[in-house]
Amino acid sequence: MSAGFFGKRQDVSKSLEQTDRQLPWVEKYRPKNLDEVSAQDHAVTVLKKTLESANLPHMLFYGPPGTGKTSTILALTKELYGPHLSKSRVLELNASDERGISIVREKVKNFARLTVSNPSKEDREKYPCPPYKIIILDEADSMTSDAQSALRRTMETYSGVTRFCLICNYITRIIDPLASRCSKFRFRPLDNQDALERLRHIQEQENVSIEDGVLEEVLKIANGDLRKAITLLQSAARLHSTLATAVDEEGDVDATDTADRVTIDSIREIAGSVPKNVLKSLLDAAESKQFQKIFNSVEDAVMEGWSAVEIVNQLHDEIILNDSFTSEQKNKFSRALFETDARLTNGTDEHIQLLNLVTKISEAV
Amino acid sequence: MSLWVDKYRPSTLSQLDYHQDVSKRLEALASSGDFPHLLVYGPSGAGKKTRVLVLLRELFGAGVEKMKIDVRTFQLNSRKLEFNVVSSPYHLEITPSDLGNNDRVVIQDLLKEVAQTEQVDFSGKHRFKVVVINEAESLSRDAQAALRRTMEKYSKNIRLVLISNTTSNIIAPIRSRTLLIRIASPHVDDIVGVLDTLCTKQQVSIADDRTEVLQRIALQSKRNLRRALLLVEALAMQNETLTKSTPMIELDWESVIKRLARDIYKDRTVSRISQCRTVCYELISHCIPPRIILKTLAFELLHLVQHTKQQEAIIETAAVFDERLSLGTKSIYHLEGFIAKSMVVIETL
Ligand SMILES: Nc1ncnc2c1ncn2[C@@H]1O[C@H](COP(=O)(O)OP(=O)(O)OP(=O)(O)O)[C@@H](O)[C@H]1O
Ligand SMILES: [Mg+2]
Numbered sequence: 001m002s003a004g005f006f007g008k009r010q011d012v013s014k015s016l017e018q019t020d021r022q023l024p025w026v027e028k029y030r031p032k033n034l035d036e037v038s039a040q041d042h043a044v045t046v047l048k049k050t051l052e053s054a055n056l057p058h059m060l061f062y063g064p065p066g067t068g069k070t071s072t073i074l075a076l077t078k079e080l081y082g083p084h085l086s087k088s089r090v091l092e093l094n095a096s097d098e099r100g101i102s103i104v105r106e107k108v109k110n111f112a113r114l115t116v117s118n119p120s121k122e123d124r125e126k127y128p129c130p131p132y133k134i135i136i137l138d139e140a141d142s143m144t145s146d147a148q149s150a151l152r153r154t155m156e157t158y159s160g161v162t163r164f165c166l167i168c169n170y171i172t173r174i175i176d177p178l179a180s181r182c183s184k185f186r187f188r189p190l191d192n193q194d195a196l197e198r199l200r201h202i203q204e205q206e207n208v209s210i211e212d213g214v215l216e217e218v219l220k221i222a223n224g225d226l227r228k229a230i231t232l233l234q235s236a237a238r239l240h241s242t243l244a245t246a247v248d249e250e251g252d253v254d255a256t257d258t259a260d261r262v263t264i265d266s267i268r269e270i271a272g273s274v275p276k277n278v279l280k281s282l283l284d285a286a287e288s289k290q291f292q293k294i295f296n297s298v299e300d301a302v303m304e305g306w307s308a309v310e311i312v313n314q315l316h317d318e319i320i321l322n323d324s325f326t327s328e329q330k331n332k333f334s335r336a337l338f339e340t341d342a343r344l345t346n347g348t349d350e351h352i353q354l355l356n357l358v359t360k361i362s363e364a365v
Numbered sequence: 366m367s368l369w370v371d372k373y374r375p376s377t378l379s380q381l382d383y384h385q386d387v388s389k390r391l392e393a394l395a396s397s398g399d400f401p402h403l404l405v406y407g408p409s410g411a412g413k414k415t416r417v418l419v420l421l422r423e424l425f426g427a428g429v430e431k432m433k434i435d436v437r438t439f440q441l442n443s444r445k446l447e448f449n450v451v452s453s454p455y456h457l458e459i460t461p462s463d464l465g466n467n468d469r470v471v472i473q474d475l476l477k478e479v480a481q482t483e484q485v486d487f488s489g490k491h492r493f494k495v496v497v498i499n500e501a502e503s504l505s506r507d508a509q510a511a512l513r514r515t516m517e518k519y520s521k522n523i524r525l526v527l528i529s530n531t532t533s534n535i536i537a538p539i540r541s542r543t544l545l546i547r548i549a550s551p552h553v554d555d556i557v558g559v560l561d562t563l564c565t566k567q568q569v570s571i572a573d574d575r576t577e578v579l580q581r582i583a584l585q586s587k588r589n590l591r592r593a594l595l596l597v598e599a600l601a602m603q604n605e606t607l608t609k610s611t612p613m614i615e616l617d618w619e620s621v622i623k624r625l626a627r628d629i630y631k632d633r634t635v636s637r638i639s640q641c642r643t644v645c646y647e648l649i650s651h652c653i654p655p656r657i658i659l660k661t662l663a664f665e666l667l668h669l670v671q672h673t674k675q676q677e678a679i680i681e682t683a684a685v686f687d688e689r690l691s692l693g694t695k696s697i698y699h700l701e702g703f704i705a706k707s708m709v710v711i712e713t714l
Binding site: 022023024025026027028064065066070094095096138139141142169225227228231232234235238239240241269270271272289291295302303304305306307308309310343344345346347348349350351352353355356359360363 | 386389390393394396397399400401402406407408411473491492493502506507510511512513514515517520521531532533534537538540541542543544545546547548549550588656659660663667673676677680681683684687688690691692
């Protein structure tokens with residue numbers, strides 16, 4: 001499949017190729033059908049069955065960012081209706097659309113109760129074209145619970161002709177009466193072999209030359225967020241390809257061979273992971289129990305612009321997994337880390353909160 | 366006559382004096398067509414904006430410097446909302462804090478408008494327009510959520526560059542959709558280097574121990590380049606020659622807070638609290654953000670108190686009231702609360 005894909009591309013007119021080249025890779029490689037969705041076996045298997053049986057329940061997709069929720073539903077509707085019929089059968093509303101209670105009452109309800117349009121003969125031959133419409137409420141986390149309540153009746157009343165698909169990051173943001181009307185699909189962080197294959201596919205298509213272990217590192221840093229992983233890979237590839245041409249111009253010989261290879265180090269650097277020595281200097285300061293030392297090390301970290309959330313996450317890994325601390329100490333650390341994390345999410349000052357955190361850790365070591 | 370800060374703003378990546386590695390990375394991104402959305406973060410005064418403007422120039426050429434400011438009005442129910450948009454043929458720049466709670470609708474409206482108009486200039490290298498969002502940390506949650514699908518759907522026509530002091534306020538789905546670029550504050554040596562070049566150009570007379578004189582200025586500015594540049598210009602206007610003992614100019618509001626800290630430290634009484642409140646009101650009315658007041662005051666107190674126990678208690682108190690500032694609406698209460706609590710700490714520990 002991939003060979004044909006590539007072969008065809010070269011014939012396409014220049015301008016099209018250019019637009020394509022300007023697409024960020026995350027969009028360029030958005031799965032076009034269910035088969036291309038990696039690592040969400042459960043969801044994909046169930047949904048594929050619906051392609052055959054033409055029956056579909058109301059659905060609720062939930063999971064962290066970049067795990068394929070939006071891509072999956074878009075791929076499914078494409079496979080169910082084809083590009084043409086989708087226009088009249090699918091309504092997609094996301095957080096950028098007005099979705100207050102009045103819209104739910106009018107726009108959604110009006111669409112839900114429409115009788116289904118008839119597919120053309122062509123569409124019927126190529127696609128299953130089941131006799132219902134689909135309403136996608138993407139990013140439903142941001143809908144108020146009032147608006148969600150208003151959906152309840154609509155969902156039941158028109159279930160003969162309309163199916164709903166709700167998508168969110170946190171299932172707890174969806175009110176119970178809605179959630180209980182849906183089949184739930186959990187989208188897992190992508191950190192397995194399957195996700196790696198997808199990344200490798202992209203790397204091969206784009207001709208990125210890499211050092212061993214780079215893709216694994218990318219996935220690890222992205223924490224199962226495939227979108228982040230793809231963006232990282234793209235940025236690393238760009239950085240290295242221009243560095244390589246720079247070497248070329250200076251007349252260096254085999255620049256292509258090693259110089260433009262993406263390395264694990266450069267991935268870490270681009271990802272903005274906090275380097276070990278920064279974490280160490282914070283912990284050393286905490287252990288010294290000297291306030292001035294703590295103050296200075298925190299100030300340095302803040303001035304270097306390291307993200308406080310990132311520091312909290314990495315400090316967590318660093319000290320909670322460290323067996324030289326007692327359980328009691330770890331309890332205290334966890335509490336401090338958790339408190340800081342919560343406060344940072346509330347938009348507090350990184351400098352004050354980090355200083356407090358390291359002071360707290362220092363009290364407990 | 367423009368300030369030196371503006372006059373000497375570099376306009377190409379190679380003119381940037383420090384953080385060469387970041388410049389190289391931005392150059393690499395600019396030279397390829399398919400660049401991702403960016404989230405540029407780092408402390409204030411680190412040079413985030415300068416770097417973004419330079420990146421735009423690299424992308425589109427000198428045309429981006431033909432900027433104009435439009436006042437747009439936005440009809441919201443019965444109210445009219447006015448805000449500024451800086452734009453060039455290739456990009457657009459907005460500051461959401463101008464918009465208050467209505468940032469979601471306004472930004473959506475603006476982005477959809479940009480997305481639907483194709484780039485007019487086909488000689489340009491890129492098909493997309495760049496939308497720069499300043500102070501992205503103050504975007505409301507709703508506004509951020511609204512950006513999610515927009516960033517994906519319109520990625521043919523739009524690239525976003527978010528500029529923010531922190532990444533903590535940016536919701537995870539947005540972080541997932543951007544490439545994070547960290548800009549560290551310049552080091553004292555970096556600042557000395559920049560000041561050195563500038564003083565030569567402006568023919569500022571400096572006593573023999575040039576490096577030492579400049580170092581003093583750099584240190585006073587706390588790794589904030591903008592501050593250092595403003596300071597050196599002010600000093601140069603007031604003095605014939607800069608020397609090691611030229612008195613530094615302290616910012617008014619900083620001296621006020623320093624005095625406030627000393628008063629709190631020495632006189633821990635109820636009547637003092639009410640005097641402090643007047644000072645806080647005054648600071649707020651001079652547009653000093655309450656969070657900056659809290660932070661500066663807390664750090665001053667940390668330097669005044671002697672015992673580790675007291676220092677620990679003060680930073681803990683500051684952390685608590687910092688959060689209350691975020692959650693509450695009346696900042697004066699929380700500032701006052703912090704002051705009262707700090708007095709108790711100093712009195713009892
Ligand atoms: N399971 C997957 N298989 C293949 N590609 C994926 C998968 N998950 C994510 N991607 C890649 O990441 C991009 C974003 O995925 P998608 O929009 O589906 O995420 P999402 O789960 O909707 O995230 P969010 O919660 O942030 O909206 C896709 O365009 C694709 O390139
Ligand atoms: Mg999505």
